[in-house]
Amino acid sequence: MSEGGIRKSAILLMSVADEAVAAEVLKSLGPGEVQKVGISMAGLENVTHEEIRDVLHEFRKETENRTSLGMGADDYIRTMMIQALGADKANSLLDRIMTGGDTSGIEGLKWMEAPAVAELIKNEHPQIIATILVHLDHDQASSILGRFVERLRNDVMLRIATLDGIQPHALSELNSVLTELLAGGDRVKRQMGGVKTAAEILNHMGGGAEVDVINNIKEFDAELAQRIQDEMFVFEDIVAIDDRGIQLLLREVQSETLVIALKGASVELRDKIFKNMSARASEMLRDDLEAKGPVRLSEVDTEQKGILKIARRLADEGQIVLAGKSDEKFL
Numbered sequence: 614m615s616e617g618g619i620r621k622s623a624i625l626l627m628s629v630a631d632e633a634v635a636a637e638v639l640k641s642l643g644p645g646e647v648q649k650v651g652i653s654m655a656g657l658e659n660v661t662h663e664e665i666r667d668v669l670h671e672f673r674k675e676t677e678n679r680t681s682l683g684m685g686a687d688d689y690i691r692t693m694m695i696q697a698l699g700a701d702k703a704n705s706l707l708d709r710i711m712t713g714g715d716t717s718g719i720e721g722l723k724w725m726e727a728p729a730v731a732e733l734i735k736n737e738h739p740q741i742i743a744t745i746l747v748h749l750d751h752d753q754a755s756s757i758l759g760r761f762v763e764r765l766r767n768d769v770m771l772r773i774a775t776l777d778g779i780q781p782h783a784l785s786e787l788n789s790v791l792t793e794l795l796a797g798g799d800r801v802k803r804q805m806g807g808v809k810t811a812a813e814i815l816n817h818m819g820g821g822a823e824v825d826v827i828n829n830i831k832e833f834d835a836e837l838a839q840r841i842q843d844e845m846f847v848f849e850d851i852v853a854i855d856d857r858g859i860q861l862l863l864r865e866v867q868s869e870t871l872v873i874a875l876k877g878a879s880v881e882l883r884d885k886i887f888k889n890m891s892a893r894a895s896e897m898l899r900d901d902l903e904a905k906g907p908v909r910l911s912e913v914d915t916e917q918k919g920i921l922k923i924a925r926r927l928a929d930e931g932q933i934v935l936a937g938k939s940d941e942k943f944l
Contacts, residue, residue: 617865619646623653624660624668723749727756735761743772746814747806752922755817766822767829773814774830774841776806808837812844816925817918846935848874848917851924852882858933859889865923872901874916876908 626638639647722730722745730753734742746754746769758766815823823845831838854862863871863886875883875898883902887895927933 619649619653621668622650623657625672627654628665727753728760731757731760739768740772742769743776747810751813752817755814767826770826771830773806774808774811808840809844812841816845849882852885856889861932862924866920870916872905873908873913874920877913
């Protein structure tokens with residue numbers, strides 16, 4: 614969910630007269646989304662009547678022609694999940710829904726704050742920690758890793774990168790850490806972890822920690838480190854997105870976010886952004902950049918990672934192509 618979508622959701626829920634209805638809506642969201650929408654609801658101020666009217670109009674327009682009637686339940690659920698979560702995450706969740714797997718343990722972790730989870734699992738074996746983290750959302754896993762000491766963080770990250778799946782018998786070890794973390798039975802191992810997961814978790818890390826982790830992995834296996842780097846997508850890589858993709862991305866990024874993020878961007882990337890805006894919008898952005906005072910590096914990093922998250926979502930939805938991340942050939 615984009616930052617704009619989170620704000621619209623917050624406005625919509627605050628506009629609903631019946632708190633029970635709003636509560637039912639929140640029940641359908643994931644832990645991370647609930648937290649983000651909740652924070653946005655708590656911070657709403659200076660909302661104009663026009664903005665509320667626009668949000669309600671957009672909601673009505675989106676829902677008035679939709680119905681689940683005439684569809685099989687399984688097909689409807691699958692389509693809805695893929696649209697909401699993307700294919701990879703949806704298939705993982707659907708596997709548990711359709712087979713009746715009990716995931717109360719891991720689901721409980723998803724609702725906990727990163728510091729609490731880090732404190733809970735920091736003394737476990739690094740392999741167990743790695744197996745737990747690959748079941749969490751990548752941004753939550755990254756935040757948990759950031760609270761470990763460097764040695765443990767590097768060890769766990771290396772294990773995530775080399776993890777190619779989870780055998781059913783290995784789940785018994787996790788059960789000793791969390792109550793019924795996953796009920797795998799005799800199912801075939803689920804493909805989790807690996808280079809892509811390691812890269813996506815590292816993409817959410819800041820403060821140069823990802824460089825330390827990569828260097829550590831490089832000492833163990835230089836080829837593996839390179840494969841992880843090839844999968845990573847950093848803010849400067851946005852310059853390689855085509856013009857249409859840049860324009861789609863800019864539609865979902867708030868102006869203030871873009872100003873702060875571009876504070877740490879190269880001239881080449883700034884020019885690419887300016888090029889894909891209207892003359893008036895480009896001029897306003899240039900003025901805002903010049904007028905913006907010093908910004909903390911951590912704030913720049915946060916806003917850049919927020920834009921990267923939007924870019925990855927658009928790529929998962931097939932709306933844009935992240936350079937170097939597609940195996941498809943075009944004619």
